[in-house]
Amino acid sequence: METSTLIWHPFTQMQTARTPIPIARGSGIYLYGEDGKRYLDGISSWWVNLHGHAHPYIVEKIKAQSDKLEHVIFADFTHAPAVELASRLMPLLPGDMAKLFYSDNGSTAVEVALKIALQYWYNQKINRTKVVCFKNSYHGDTFGAMSAAGRNSFNQPFWKQLFDVESIDPPIKGQEEKSLQQLQVILDKGEAACFIFEPLILGSGGMIIYSGSMLERLIQCCHAHGVLTIADEVMTGFGRTGTLFACEQIQAKPDLICLSKGLTGGFLPLGATACTEKIFNAFLGSHFHQAFLHGHSYTGNPLACSSALASLDLLLEPSCFEQRAMIASSHQAFCEAWHPRFKRCESIGTILALEYISEISIRDRLYDFFLSQGLLLRPLGNVVYVMPPYCIQKEELEWIYSQIILTLDGDL
Numbered sequence: 001m002e003t004s005t006l007i008w009h010p011f012t013q014m015q016t017a018r019t020p021i022p023i024a025r026g027s028g029i030y031l032y033g034e035d036g037k038r039y040l041d042g043i044s045s046w047w048v049n050l051h052g053h054a055h056p057y058i059v060e061k062i063k064a065q066s067d068k069l070e071h072v073i074f075a076d077f078t079h080a081p082a083v084e085l086a087s088r089l090m091p092l093l094p095g096d097m098a099k100l101f102y103s104d105n106g107s108t109a110v111e112v113a114l115k116i117a118l119q120y121w122y123n124q125k126i127n128r129t130k131v132v133c134f135k136n137s138y139h140g141d142t143f144g145a146m147s148a149a150g151r152n153s154f155n156q157p158f159w160k161q162l163f164d165v166e167s168i169d170p171p172i173k174g175q176e177e178k179s180l181q182q183l184q185v186i187l188d189k190g191e192a193a194c195f196i197f198e199p200l201i202l203g204s205g206g207m208i209i210y211s212g213s214m215l216e217r218l219i220q221c222c223h224a225h226g227v228l229t230i231a232d233e234v235m236t237g238f239g240r241t242g243t244l245f246a247c248e249q250i251q252a253k254p255d256l257i258c259l260s261k262g263l264t265g266g267f268l269p270l271g272a273t274a275c276t277e278k279i280f281n282a283f284l285g286s287h288f289h290q291a292f293l294h295g296h297s298y299t300g301n302p303l304a305c306s307s308a309l310a311s312l313d314l315l316l317e318p319s320c321f322e323q324r325a326m327i328a329s330s331h332q333a334f335c336e337a338w339h340p341r342f343k344r345c346e347s348i349g350t351i352l353a354l355e356y357i358s359e360i361s362i363r364d365r366l367y368d369f370f371l372s373q374g375l376l377l378r379p380l381g382n383v384v385y386v387m388p389p390y391c392i393q394k395e396e397l398e399w400i401y402s403q404i405i406l407t408l409d410g411d412l
């Protein structure tokens, strides 16, 4: 297959970019190149794939749904897959979630949460307009989602257009109290509308794991000030951190939850934002403009919803729980054995994060080495992480670890 010069790839400096690797097919944890080369997908293709590529059960369900209804406008109309998905998903979510708003990716799930939180106050004529977030967080690439991450080098060209947020340090080891104090100062001003966070782990910011008990205190502090809390579970959702949702690991519950990525098992784009009854009620009234005037063409797409239903079936099977536990304990054992060789080596559930001891960036060399070995791991700077589909076998995990260990010795 010819690669195309017409295509502009994401997160890519096109002038210096490598030729993209043409992938012909996927099966289980493997991707197969046009040239026949096999790649173990150690990052679940940007964290979306849960059960392996081209899983036959999900394929069947999507095929069956395409024969019935591929899409329908979701204002004034509804359909069985969306209804069933909401009724099965909502009881699984942490907190008292009462309503689910569909969109079509992680960034839009975040946009929806932010807009709901801001309009919640607007509808009540209460002047709370500030969004609070963690420094070094990531919530997507649309303007609201970029704003909610605070100013950073990735969104620098747009700083003038981003709305102002208040940011606090994430409560990583050693700066837990600092984080809480910063939040207190902000909340005391009385302008905060909501606090958005990636629960337990900052993903794109370098797979940085932080304390659940501190997150709990931050949420409690927000609630004491009447501030809404938004858990962005776009990455952490659907079992990545050891529980189905990361917020299950804390007592304090968020008011809104953002979902995407693993929602459909990695087959089709879908976003969803859940909120409590109290929030939903603030949008009810006789005036049209009190409603949440937001929607996307592919909102609640039936194929995506049936994919999500099939993925949920697989996710809730006891064997999938066992697989996630196996991955988690293998990661832990790796950390215990190899911790001294890394600047940081930690895991949470099915996610393993390793930071190399190096003064210079070795990101590209690591990436190239892994690819040459037939392993797809995409480092974030000098941080390598492993986040495999849940169907991976113990020996395959051990093979990934062995490739990482090879990078520790000698020249890459």
Ligand SMILES: Cc1ncc(COP(=O)(O)O)c(C=O)c1O
Pocket (backbone or CB within 6 Å): 105, 106, 107, 108, 110, 138, 139, 140, 141, 198, 203, 204, 232, 233, 234, 235, 236, 260, 261
């Ligand atoms: C925590 C979090 N939120 C939101 C997003 C944005 O999701 P999407 O890429 O589907 O827009 C991501 C993507 O990596 C994410 O990790």
